[in-house]
Amino acid sequence: MIAGHFGFSAAVKSRELQCPLWALMLATAWLDVVFVPLYLAGIETLEHAPGASGYGGSIIHADYTHSLVGALLLSAAFGAAAFAAWGRRNALVLALVAFSHWVLDLVVHRGDMPILPGNLGSLPRLGFGLWRVPLASMSVELALVVAGAWLYWRAARAAAAAAGHGERRAAVAGLFMLFGGVLVLALDVTGALG
Amino acid sequence: MTFILAVLLFVVAGGLIDRGLPWPAPRSRESGR
Numbered sequence: 386m387i388a389g390h391f392g393f394s395a396a397v398k399s400r401e402l403q404c405p406l407w408a409l410m411l412a413t414a415w416l417d418v419v420f421v422p423l424y425l426a427g428i429e430t431l432e433h434a435p436g437a438s439g440y441g442g443s444i445i446h447a448d449y450t451h452s453l454v455g456a457l458l459l460s461a462a463f464g465a466a467a468f469a470a471w472g473r474r475n476a477l478v479l480a481l482v483a484f485s486h487w488v489l490d491l492v493v494h495r496g497d498m499p500i501l502p503g504n505l506g507s508l509p510r511l512g513f514g515l516w517r518v519p520l521a522s523m524s525v526e527l528a529l530v531v532a533g534a535w536l537y538w539r540a541a542r543a544a545a546a547a548a549g550h551g552e553r554r555a556a557v558a559g560l561f562m563l564f565g566g567v568l569v570l571a572l573d574v575t576g577a578l579g
Numbered sequence: 580m581t582f583i584l585a586v587l588l589f590v591v592a593g594g595l596i597d598r599g600l601p602w603p604a605p606r607s608r609e610s611g612r
Contacts, residue, residue, distance in 0.1 A: 387581060387582055387585050388585065391585060391589045394589075398597075401608075402602050402603050403602065403603045403604060403605050403606070403607045403608050404605065405594070405597075405598075405605060406593055406594050406597035406598075407590050407591070407593065407594025407595075407597070407598075410586075410589040410590045410593055410594065411586075411590050414582075414585070414586055414589075414590070417582060418586065421582075421583075470605075471605040471606060472605070472606045472609040473609065474608050474609060475605055475606075541597075541600050544600060544601050544602055545600065545601060547601070548601035550601065551599070551600050551601050554596070554599050554600055555600060557596065558593075558596045558597055558600060561592070561593060561596055562593065565588050565589060565592075565593065568588075569581060569584070569585040569588065572581045572584065573581050577581075578580035578581045578584060
């Protein structure tokens with residue numbers, strides 16, 4: 386899941402108007418941002434699920450970044466970094482958005498998310514496996530994108546109306562959220578960029 | 580690659596578009612401020 390996370394963040398922005406959008410977007414991708422260097426270093430890996438390929442067809446061995454405790458620690462670290470710049474409320478919101486990544490991934494991942502970092506203790510791995518039904522997981526992602534873009538646009542339009550300027554920019558920003566999300570989902574589903 | 584494009588799209592481009600909107604200041608909902 387990629388696009389769905391950003392759709393969720395756009396929805397959060399519609400409720401937390403004071404929280405910078407770029408920080409919300411970075412927060413929602415934070416676990417995957419940390420995953421990238423660990424993947425390049427060979428510490429976290431991907432493999433094709435048996436009989437599956439393409440969208441949602443991977444078993445992801447992100448045993449540190451996507452373990453329950455690892456995700457909580459990374460989310461807390463993101464919130465702590467935000468605290469000095471934007472205060473307690475935004476820090477809490479951003480930490481929760483960062484952790485929302487793990488919750489949304491829990492729905493789609495194929496039972497590959499450990500509880501403790503490094504799968505310490507070999508506890509049961511988590512994941513409801515919605516990726517086994519690609520049409521269903523695509524639909525969930527699309528719903529997050531559309532709902533997030535709509536809620537964001539509605540909040541942006543109200544803020545612009547209250548300020549007496551920015552209505553056109555609000556419309557542009559709303560359309561950007563919608564078409565950006567649909568583009569990312571389409572690229573993810575088709576594997577056009579690899 | 581899709582993930583990197585998405586981060587650039589939403590964090591950088593989305594953030595820039597959003598900055599031009601008349602949102603409240605980041606600390607406006609802090610208690611006592």
